[in-house]
Amino acid sequence: MSPAARLRGLEPDWLSDPKVWRTEVLAGLVVALALIPEAISFSIIAGVDPAIGLFASFTMAVTIAIVGGRRAMISAATGAVALVIAPLNREHGFGYLVAAVILAGAFQIVLGMLGVAKLMRFVPRSVMVGFVNALAILIFMAQVPEMTDVPWPVYPLIVGGLVLMVLFPKVTTVIPAPLVSIVVLTVLTVAAGIAVPTVGDKGALPSSLPTPGLPDVPFTLDTLTVVAPYAFAMALVGLMESLMTAKLVDDITDTRSNKTRESIGQGIANIVTGFFGGMGGCAMIGQTMINVRVSGARTRLSTFLAGAFLMVLCIAFGPVVSDLPMAALVAVMVMVSFGTFDWHSIAPRTLRRMPAGEITVMVLTVAVVVATHNLAIGVVVGSLTAMVVFAKRVAHLAEVTAVVDPDGSEVVYRVTGELFFASSNDLVTQFDYATDPDRVVIDLSATHIWDASSVAALDAIETKYAQRGKTVEITGLNDPSAHLHGKLSGELAGSH
Numbered sequence: 001m002s003p004a005a006r007l008r009g010l011e012p013d014w015l016s017d018p019k020v021w022r023t024e025v026l027a028g029l030v031v032a033l034a035l036i037p038e039a040i041s042f043s044i045i046a047g048v049d050p051a052i053g054l055f056a057s058f059t060m061a062v063t064i065a066i067v068g069g070r071r072a073m074i075s076a077a078t079g080a081v082a083l084v085i086a087p088l089n090r091e092h093g094f095g096y097l098v099a100a101v102i103l104a105g106a107f108q109i110v111l112g113m114l115g116v117a118k119l120m121r122f123v124p125r126s127v128m129v130g131f132v133n134a135l136a137i138l139i140f141m142a143q144v145p146e147m148t149d150v151p152w153p154v155y156p157l158i159v160g161g162l163v164l165m166v167l168f169p170k171v172t173t174v175i176p177a178p179l180v181s182i183v184v185l186t187v188l189t190v191a192a193g194i195a196v197p198t199v200g201d202k203g204a205l206p207s208s209l210p211t212p213g214l215p216d217v218p219f220t221l222d223t224l225t226v227v228a229p230y231a232f233a234m235a236l237v238g239l240m241e242s243l244m245t246a247k248l249v250d251d252i253t254d255t256r257s258n259k260t261r262e263s264i265g266q267g268i269a270n271i272v273t274g275f276f277g278g279m280g281g282c283a284m285i286g287q288t289m290i291n292v293r294v295s296g297a298r299t300r301l302s303t304f305l306a307g308a309f310l311m312v313l314c315i316a317f318g319p320v321v322s323d324l325p326m327a328a329l330v331a332v333m334v335m336v337s338f339g340t341f342d343w344h345s346i347a348p349r350t351l352r353r354m355p356a357g358e359i360t361v362m363v364l365t366v367a368v369v370v371a372t373h374n375l376a377i378g379v380v381v382g383s384l385t386a387m388v389v390f391a392k393r394v395a396h397l398a399e400v401t402a403v404v405d406p407d408g409s410e411v412v413y414r415v416t417g418e419l420f421f422a423s424s425n426d427l428v429t430q431f432d433y434a435t436d437p438d439r440v441v442i443d444l445s446a447t448h449i450w451d452a453s454s455v456a457a458l459d460a461i462e463t464k465y466a467q468r469g470k471t472v473e474i475t476g477l478n479d480p481s482a483h484l485h486g487k488l489s490g491e492l493a494g495s496h
Contacts, residue, residue, distance in 0.1 A: 067268045069257050088100055139285075
């Protein structure tokens with residue numbers, strides 16, 4: 001077999017499919033166009049030159065396309081990361097910001113290797129739905145400034161863009177509707193000389209590629225102590241947003257992705273971005289939705305091309321890109337916002353069937369994210385609330401029923417439900433120590449002992465009976481419960 005034939009056998013199936021190539025290339029182009037104003041806006045939030053955000057988006061997208069774990073997901077400069085590192089740049093300067101980005105990447109690699117991705121299993125569905133809905137609201141809210149105090153032609157342009165994106169797929173899906181909308185509105189505004197805000201109004205586009213270099217900071221312990229807290233916060237926010245986005249794309253595409261590889265890949269991408277003088281970033285949910293849901297992209301090619309096209313557009317076609325009306329990009333993001341929101345989750349029929357605790361968790365997640373503009377804080381608060389709701393619900397499931405032997409010589413207490421710190425606290429009060437016969441059997445065949453608190457509660461029950469000269473026999477323990485009880489029983493004096 002020739003080397004070329006062997007290579008063909010190793011290449012992915014999609015490389016030989018022209019339809020997939022067309023979808024991926026056009027998706028990458030649409031995402032690149034949408035990335036430009038976003039990257040410039042996030043640069044302003046971080047307090048750096050617009051070129052810094054554009055460089056970060058370029059290096060993040062190109063690097064993560066190679067080393068990431070979730071295909072078709074877009075990573076670039078993001079608002080969440082910009083908010084975290086803005087104070088560092090403001091107080092200590094740009095060199096410290098770059099050092100923080102590199103250190104954050106190193107933290108992400110370490111956290112990825114330690115298995116931080118496995119924590120995603122503790123994010124319940126109600127938090128995930130709240131995350132998605134909050135995200136849709138934030139995407140829409142980010143467009144509001146572009147729709148206030150603007151010339152009146154902006155409004156018909158936005159409406160026209162939305163109409164095009166709704167109707168054009170009915171004609172053909174070969175070309176992504178957002179790309180058609182952007183091109184049509186740009187041609188219309190330029191040809192008719194309509195004066196509306198453009199991408200160029202956001203800031204100057206770079207005229208050359210970024211060059212690698214070391215951050216301009218003293219390499220001392222003092223620098224590390226200044227940079228490390230910001231870097232660790234950025235690492236956590238970036239990973240959480242990226243892993244949540246990856247999980248969302250998994251659900252949309254009905255495929256699985258390697259979250260550990262994604263975590264490590266995010267770290268590598270941030271290190272590369274830092275050495276090229278970028279502001280760092282993470283997965284971008286809005287652009288990812290454009291790529292996956294709107295444009296139908298499914299491979300790494302679209303992610304790579306989004307970054308590559310971004311630089312080509314800025315450097316080779318800067319004047320043309322500067323003329324893009326912001327109204328066209330606002331229309332695309334409004335469409336993304338509408339498509340991202342889980343409308344089924346707020347339908348009256350759904351709300352009537354959903355447990356009150358689940359609705360509370362979803363609403364709280366949305367409220368916290370919208371209030372703080374930080375997806376990570378919302379997910380943490382939502383997950384903690386969900387755990388409290390779950391613990392409260394399960395705590396009531398531990399029930400004790402007593403059956404006294406006909407001759408009065410023995411009583412059998414049957415415990416059903418889960419025994420853990422919340423339910424075992426009430427266990428001690430459900431036994432009749434004074435009037436029970438001399439022999440007491442506690443049947444635990446319908447329960448499971450989860451923690452030391454439950455063992456301590458059982459020890460307390462045995463002690464109370466022993467003080468009255470009565471014997472207690474515990475039966476029906478499953479193997480894990482028996483192992484935990486055998487290891488801890490009698491060793492927890494004073495803990496109850």
